[in-house]
Amino acid sequence: MKNKRTTKNLAFAGMFMALTMVFTVIHIPLAIGNINFGDAVILLSAACLPLPFSVASSAIGAALADVFTGYASYAPFTLVVKALVALIAKLLLTALKNAKPAVKYPISAIPAELVMAGGYFLANSFLLEWEFKTAATSVPFDLLQGAVAVVVFTLLAVVAKIPEKVGGYLTKE
Template identity: 30%
Template sequence: MAIETMAPYAKWIIIAVAILYFAYLFILKKKIFEAAVGVALSGVMAALVAVVTMAIQIPTPLTSGYINVGDSMVMLVAVLFGPTIGAFAGGFGSGMADIITGYAHWAPFTLVIKGVEGFVVGYITSKKDDFTTVLLATILGGALMVLGYFMIEIYVYGWGGAVAEVPGNILQAVTGIVVGGGVGHVIKRRIKDVLISLRV
C-alpha cells in the first residue's frame, strides 16, 4: 500500500511541505503581507479560523487530539479570498487554536496541514468558482487534511492511533465541504465584485 510505503518518511514529508509553505507565504507572496489590506485580511481571517476551531472541541483521548469544526472556516476563507489568505489563515489560525486550547504539541503539524488545505482550496477556486469546482476543491482539500494527519499519526502513535482518528478527521472534512464550500460559494456569487477588490 502506498501509505505504508510513505509512512516511515512522514516526518521528512511534513518538513519538506513546511518549507514550501513558508517559502510560498513569506518569499513568493511577501508583498501581500506588506500591504495594509493583506495584513488586515490575514489577521482577521486567522482569528476567525481560531475562534471557530475553538468553539466546538471533542477530545480524542487515544491521540490527545480533538475533533473540531474549524475546517468549515478554513475552506470558507479559502473560497472567498484565495490561496494566500486561505493558506495563512488556515495554517496560523488553526495552529493558534491548538496552542490556546492546550494542544500545542499538534500546532506545528496543524500549521502545515491546514495551511496546505487552505492553499489548495483557494488556488483551485480562484481559477474557477462554479459549484462543481468548489465542491471538488473542498473535497481535495479535505482529503489532504485527512491524509496529512493520518501520516503524522502513524509516525507518532502507530497504525492503531492513526486509524482511530480517521473517522473524526473525515467528519471535520465533510463539515468543511458542506459548510465552508457551500456557504462560500453562495456568498461569493452574491458579492463577487467586493471580493475581487479585496483579493490579494
C-alpha cells in the same frame, strides 16, 4: 494603490486568522477528537484571499487554536496540514475559476479536506511512534470533520456569496 490593496489583504488575513482560531476552539466533542468549523473558515479564506495571505492566515490561526486548547504537540503538524489545505483549495479554485459556484466550491474543498485527513493520520502516526492501527482510529472522525467543512463552506460560498462580497471589496481601489 498597490499599498492600499496589500493593507486590505493583511487586514482580512488577520481577520481570517482570528476567525479560524475561534471557530476551531468552539467545537463539538466526539469520542476521538471533535467537530469544529475552523476548516470551513480555512476554505473560505482560500476563496476570498490571494496567496500567500490565505495560506498564512489559515495555518497560523489553526496552529494557535491547538496551542490555546492544550494540543500544542499538534501545532507544528497543524501548521503544515492547514497550509496545505488552504493551498490546495486555492489552486483548485483558481483552476476552476470559470466553473459554476455550486461546482467549483465543493470540488476544490473535497481534495483539500482529504489531504487534511491524510495529514493528521501521518501526524498521529508520528506522535504514536508509528502505531498505524491506533493512528487510523482518528481517520473516520477527520473525514467527518472534513465533510462538515465542505458542506458549511459550500453553503457560505454559494448561498451567502461571501467570496464574491469579500473578493469584490479587496479588489476595489
